[in-house]
Amino acid sequence: MVYRKINVVGDYVSLSKAAAEFIVEAIQKKIGCVLGLPTGKTPMGMYRHLTELIKADNIDISTVTTFNLDEYIGLGPEDEGSFHAFMEKHLFSQSNFLKSNIHLLNGLAPDLKAECARYEEEIREAGGIDLQVVGIGVNGHIGFNEPGSDFNSGARVVKLTEATRRINSKEFKESAQVPLTAVTMGLRNIMDARQILLIAGGNEKSLALAKALQGPVTEEVPASILQTHDNLIVMLDKSAATLLKIR
Ligand code: GLP
Helix, strand or coil: CCCCCEEECCCHHHHHHHHHHHHHHHHHHCCCCEEEECCCCHHHHHHHHHHHHHHHCCCCCCCCEEEECEEECCCCCCCCCCHHHHHHHHCHHHCCCCHHHEECCCCCCCCHHHHHHHHHHHHHHCCCCCEEEECCCCCCCECCECCCCCCCCCCEEEECCHHHHHHHHHHCCCHHHCCCEEEECCHHHHHCCCEEEEEECCHHHHHHHHHHHHCCCCCCCHHHHHHHCCCEEEEECHHHHCCCCCC
16 A cells, blocks of 8 residues: 555646656766666656756766666567657657667567566666666556566566557557567566656556555556555656545
8 A cells, every 4th residue: 555655746747857857866866877667658758858857957878777668579679669669769869878778678589588588687787777667557567567467577478468459559550560469577577676666647547556556466456566665656647646545
């Protein structure tokens, strides 16, 4: 049951600014900061403000390492709907992160099991994740850990639910183009981060948030595992917080 860590920050713009400022603080607190990054509609505003802050305040990001949560299987950086393309468009083309410090799961890897093991090894070699930013799906998924995902899951291949494919189809010309499977960091990988920032906006997330943050910890709501993390920060806009009991 999470109360004290919930910050209701007003509207979506304020949410995006607050999340971007939180990331800048993490970068400035630790040389060689390792960030875990999400994709989706919610973080778009955060990335916009983050790139503005990096430019305006000349933030040194030369030692920052990034790991993205997930990627669709069968899509590569050239594919518009891929998370590689999303990150390039919304963050990496707008800022000077070192290419060698940017890490995403490769959805085109011939051996996906080996790819997931390689990714976990890269995270270990980087010293683990200092700040993992996550969004939340309307069914309570984080990354692509869909309902029923084992709390102790590592990086792996997952089957996307029809609900997730339908919602994510907005990023594709044809809904049939949305891949059926993806590779994702597992819930254990996410929970191993030293700090987690959960961001969510919009009324459509209010039920998932109420279940995840103030309901039982259950694998049917993957994000509910976040309640057990000892360094969780939650930033929501007002409409996402409508069903939460805030003290
Ligand atoms: C996708 C991503 C998640 C993201 C979720 C919500 O499934 N794999 O990492 O949190 O969608 O995205 P949005 O912010 O667009 O609602």
